[in-house]
Amino acid sequence: MRQPLLAVAIGLVIVALYSRAGGFDLLPDPIGWALVLGALRTITHRVELSARSVLWVLGIGALLASAVLWWPSVHDWFADADPALGWAIDLPSLTFCAVLCHALSVQARAAGETFATGWLAWTAIGFVLSALAPAVVIGGGVESLRDPAGIVTGLSQVSLFVLCLAYAARAWAGAAESPRDAGE
Known part of the structure; x- marks a missing residue:
């Protein structure tokens, strides 16, 4: 794959x-996670082994959680269950995104790209806050933080998507060198 961040x-x-028909999500999350995991090996080839291992464990956890939630009866059960269970099932995906952003920011820093480093680091912080916010909102009963936490989560998701598109062609992000660049 030439640009795995795509x-x-x-x-x-x-x-x-998220689009449901007949109870099933028409865009199954496991397919999305399979695409992400398929690109992970190329993206993280320069990442230290411990961070790479954490990404794989979290990514596989997110894939498995999404596969379980694809079934309408399980999805409905989690929707009706204690909100802490919903947080727990989302935790691998939020944590994966935080670790991915951090790993990419380290790679960008090593390549001397301070702008990319900053954006990726702030997005990682957004995902960490998104992962921790339910503990405060649900566990601590601080309902006034529910909407701001949702905004931070949404902004983090959009930021990661935009950053993946913006930096897809960068070598530090796993992009293959084009034949034209290799000849120069």
Whole structure:
């Protein structure tokens, strides 16, 4: 794959979009996560082994959680269950996105791209806040933070999508060198 961050962007859009017919999601999240995981090996070839391992574990966890939730009866059960269970089932995907942003920011920093480093680091922080917010809102009963937490989550998702598109052609993001560039 020449630009694996494009596959990540498409996969994340499939995960984020939700359209039900007959109880089933027409854009199954497992397909999106499969695209993301398929691109992960190329993107993280320069990432240290521990971070790469964490990304794989979280990505597979998100894939498995989304596969379980694709079934209407399971999805409805989680929708009616305690909100903390919904948070727990979303935690692998939010944490994956945070770790991915951090890993990409480290790669961008190593390539000397400070602008990309900053945006990716802030997006990672947004995902960390998104992952932790339910503990405060649900566990701490701070309902006034529910809407701001939702906004941070949405902005983090959009930011990651845009950043994947913006930096897809960068070598530090796993893009293959074009034959034209190799000849120069």
